[in-house]
Amino acid sequence: MSGIPPSLEKLAELMAKFPGIGRKSARRIAFSLLDRPREDIILLARAFLDVKDNVRRCPVCNHITESEPCDICQNPRRDSSVICVVKDSMDVLAIEKTTVFHGKYHVLGGLISPLNGIGPDDLSIEPLLIRAKEIHELVFAINSSVEGEMTMHYIRKMLSNCPVSISYLARGIPIGSDLEFVDDATLARALQSRIELKGE
Ligand SMILES: [Zn+2]
16 A cells, blocks of 8 residues: 555554454554563564464363463373363363363364364374273364364264263254353353263
């Protein structure tokens, strides 16, 4: 766009690539940086790098963490016999906010989606199958989209010879909606009244 200094336009272009930031907001953020003290900009740039350099995946549950294993995995007060399976780390945060779940998690890192070329091997499914042998209950907290159903079906099939009890969230979660956008009370109720799946 003419009239905008190239460095400002470049920053706005980069910001617009982030989720939830449209072109207009990106330009507004870029402009607002002009009025901030240089120290703030340095802190911001460093915060970006710190996230990139320090946040990694927990080797046990695949949740984001700065320690290995993550705080949830190494918390002795969490029930190790129950694992809640979620699509991504945002879902862990949403469930933790309800404070009703006291087990541990497993973050798949996405859902099986043949259309997008995502198969079981692209997700953290193999480590989950190994963990499932040591636990009592596995709770699917995955939305019932086509990809969600496909992913749960695949995992259930792979666990057909495993004695683990499998349950899923009670009704109330809108089909296809991300857990992070479901209100706390609905999510808490769905977790507390989860339904056990009888052998297929
Ligand atoms: Zn962990």
